[in-house]
Amino acid sequence: MAQTTLKSRSRQIYKPKLARQVKEKVIEFILFLAAFSSVATTVAILYILIKESFLFFQEVPIVDFLTGTKWTPLFVNPQYGILPLLSGTLMSAGVALAVAIPMGTIAAIYLSEFATKRVREIAKPALELLAAIPTVVYGYFALLYVTPFLQNFFPKLPGFNILAAGLVMGLMIIPFISSISEDAMSAVPVGLREGSYAMGATKLQTALKVVFSAAISGISSSYILGTSRAVGETMIVAIAAGLRPNLTWNPFDQAATITAFIVQVSLGDLPHGTIAYQTIFAAGLTLVLMTLLLNIIGHFLAKTYREIY
Amino acid sequence: MVINNSHEQITSIPKAEVADLDFYYGSFHALKGINMTLPEHSVTALIGPSGCGKTTFLRCFNRMHDLYPGNRYEGSIWLDKDTNILGRKVDPIEVRMRISMVFQRPNPFPKSIYENVAYGLRVRGENNRRLMDEKIEDALRVSALWDEVKDRLNESAYNLSGGQQQRLCIARALVADPEIVLFDEPTSALDPIATASIEELMSTLKDRVTILIVTHSMQQAARISDHTAFMYLGELIEFGRTKDVFNKPLNQQTEDYISGRIG
Numbered sequence: 104m105a106q107t108t109l110k111s112r113s114r115q116i117y118k119p120k121l122a123r124q125v126k127e128k129v130i131e132f133i134l135f136l137a138a139f140s141s142v143a144t145t146v147a148i149l150y151i152l153i154k155e156s157f158l159f160f161q162e163v164p165i166v167d168f169l170t171g172t173k174w175t176p177l178f179v180n181p182q183y184g185i186l187p188l189l190s191g192t193l194m195s196a197g198v199a200l201a202v203a204i205p206m207g208t209i210a211a212i213y214l215s216e217f218a219t220k221r222v223r224e225i226a227k228p229a230l231e232l233l234a235a236i237p238t239v240v241y242g243y244f245a246l247l248y249v250t251p252f253l254q255n256f257f258p259k260l261p262g263f264n265i266l267a268a269g270l271v272m273g274l275m276i277i278p279f280i281s282s283i284s285e286d287a288m289s290a291v292p293v294g295l296r297e298g299s300y301a302m303g304a305t306k307l308q309t310a311l312k313v314v315f316s317a318a319i320s321g322i323s324s325s326y327i328l329g330t331s332r333a334v335g336e337t338m339i340v341a342i343a344a345g346l347r348p349n350l351t352w353n354p355f356d357q358a359a360t361i362t363a364f365i366v367q368v369s370l371g372d373l374p375h376g377t378i379a380y381q382t383i384f385a386a387g388l389t390l391v392l393m394t395l396l397l398n399i400i401g402h403f404l405a406k407t408y409r410e411i412y
Numbered sequence: 413m414v415i416n417n418s419h420e421q422i423t424s425i426p427k428a429e430v431a432d433l434d435f436y437y438g439s440f441h442a443l444k445g446i447n448m449t450l451p452e453h454s455v456t457a458l459i460g461p462s463g464c465g466k467t468t469f470l471r472c473f474n475r476m477h478d479l480y481p482g483n484r485y486e487g488s489i490w491l492d493k494d495t496n497i498l499g500r501k502v503d504p505i506e507v508r509m510r511i512s513m514v515f516q517r518p519n520p521f522p523k524s525i526y527e528n529v530a531y532g533l534r535v536r537g538e539n540n541r542r543l544m545d546e547k548i549e550d551a552l553r554v555s556a557l558w559d560e561v562k563d564r565l566n567e568s569a570y571n572l573s574g575g576q577q578q579r580l581c582i583a584r585a586l587v588a589d590p591e592i593v594l595f596d597e598p599t600s601a602l603d604p605i606a607t608a609s610i611e612e613l614m615s616t617l618k619d620r621v622t623i624l625i626v627t628h629s630m631q632q633a634a635r636i637s638d639h640t641a642f643m644y645l646g647e648l649i650e651f652g653r654t655k656d657v658f659n660k661p662l663n664q665q666t667e668d669y670i671s672g673r674i675g
């Protein structure tokens with residue numbers, strides 16, 4: 104008897120089978136389109152980058168591109184060595200990460216383990232606001248305030264330099280690192296913290312030895328994300344580090360980054376189909392490959408240290 | 413209510429004495445006027461229906477409640493008659509160095525087996541590898557885990573089974589020579605075989621330490637404990653030798669609980 108009531112009830116509640124299936128299919132298709140469009144966009148971008156780079160590499164040997172020490176595509180006697188742009192990119196990203204990783208990690212540890220609830224409620228959104236400032240504002244801040252300030256200590260520092268751009272970029276990246284790291288640390292189960300305290304550990308020991316290592320997967324992905332941001336950042340470096348390609352490992356120099364070069368060329372009106380125009384695709388592909396590599400490393404790290412508490 | 417909880421005098425030396433203990437979670441009065449002694453080198457079981465305050469009572473001994481705001485103790489717990497665990501000037505970290513704890517769910521750290529046990533030594537600033545090796549082997553032996561893990565001390569603790577993880581947590585709790593070890597239902601997340609191996613451990617452990625254990629299983633209390641305390645609604649109803657409490661309970665509530673009528 105119970106069965107029959109259940110059956111007749113379900114007939115009332117649920118719509119006829121066919122209508123239900125059609126509705127499901129339609130929704131499924133819409134969801135598929137949404138997911139597909141983002142994948143398709145990525146593929147299209149990659150396709151264009153690779154196609155245009157292919158044309159470029161027919162004119163310029165890939166070895167010259169990777170090992171050349173001069174990047175002068177707009178000169179009469181053009182040379183296409185990516186190393187100067189690469190050094191600019193790596194140096195500015197390096198300076199930025201030297202600021203953002205320690206500061207972001209310390210901020211995350213403080214917010215997750217030491218701050219009272221009230222402090223956290225105020226400090227967290229305030230910190231995240233740093234990420235909301237347009238990068239062009241950071242760029243001018245670096246150029247007009249940080250560089251003159253640094254020149255007080257280093258009088259020979261040029262007006263455009265990697266140091267100021269990198270420092271300010273680091274400031275911008277702090278919230279990316281601190282916010283993700285803090286989430287990862289807050290997600291560590293209470294049981295692990297209590298286990299540490301119960302052994303007589305202090306707050307600092309618990310934070311560093313247990314919570315930090317339990318959250319290492321999330322923390323390392325925040326570092327990877329921060330690195331991707333630093334490598335791909337455009338406005339700050341274009342404004343404050345200068346646009347002159349310069350193979351240098353000295354942060355006190357000026358140097359263009361890959362991104363800054365792309366902006367510079369895209370803004371000028373170069374005729375399509377020329378090699379000079381094609382360079383931006385080769386440079387763009389290099390950038391994409393670098394961030395792709397970072398993402399793969401991040402994926403790999405997250406897998407090895409996945410949180411399994 | 414007058415509580416008759418005095419069985420025959422307990423003869424062993426008290427390791428700790430609880431005097432007029434009250435505990436509050438904010439305004440919630442969770443423990444009410446508890447008086448009890450914890451006999452040295454023996455196993456004392458805390459039983460009682462869910463929510464009666466067993467965990468709350470246990471966590472007073474290592475000042476775990478200090479970790480959260482709004483908690484308040486009144487009264488005292490004397491350790492060796494000279495230190496009041498709940499005293500204002502007493503540093504909870506020093507208390508936890510003398511009184512360690514094993515939790516309900518195994519909670520090994522995301523570290524190697526070796527480093528899990530080493531933790532208690534490391535937080536004390538110990539760095540001498542020889543001494544640590546020795547103590548860690550000893551703790552793992554006492555916890556009946558050494559033979560199973562001696563060849564893979566550097567593997568992650570998460571590769572161990574639940575029962576092994578819990579024994580690892582026991583080794584971790586023992587490594588720094590605590591005086592009292594608190595157990596909060598240490599076998600409730602384990603299967604019967606793992607439970608049996610941990611119960612077996614208890615009787616050997618009491619040569620080294622004094623044990624206070626919360627358990628939901630009356631059979632477990634009867635099997636492993638020397639003394640039993642029955643709690644109900646935040647009060648200590650009855651306390652005495654396990655065989656006395658189980659065979660001739662003085663209190664009607666105790667009898668009802670033991671015979672399965674409440675809880």
Ligand SMILES: Nc1ncnc2c1ncn2[C@@H]1O[C@H](COP(=O)(O)OP(=O)(O)OP(=O)(O)O)[C@@H](O)[C@H]1O
Nearest residue numbers: 437440442460461462463464465466467468469628
């Ligand atoms: N953090 C807390 N804040 C407020 N009240 C709490 C808190 N923890 C426990 N309590 C309350 O205190 C009382 C005792 O809880 P406790 O966890 O000590 O019971 P227990 O005897 O260990 O129960 P169980 O056998 O289910 O583990 C319960 O009424 C519980 O709701």
Ligand SMILES: [Mg+2]
Nearest residue numbers: 466467468626
């Ligand atoms: Mg409990």
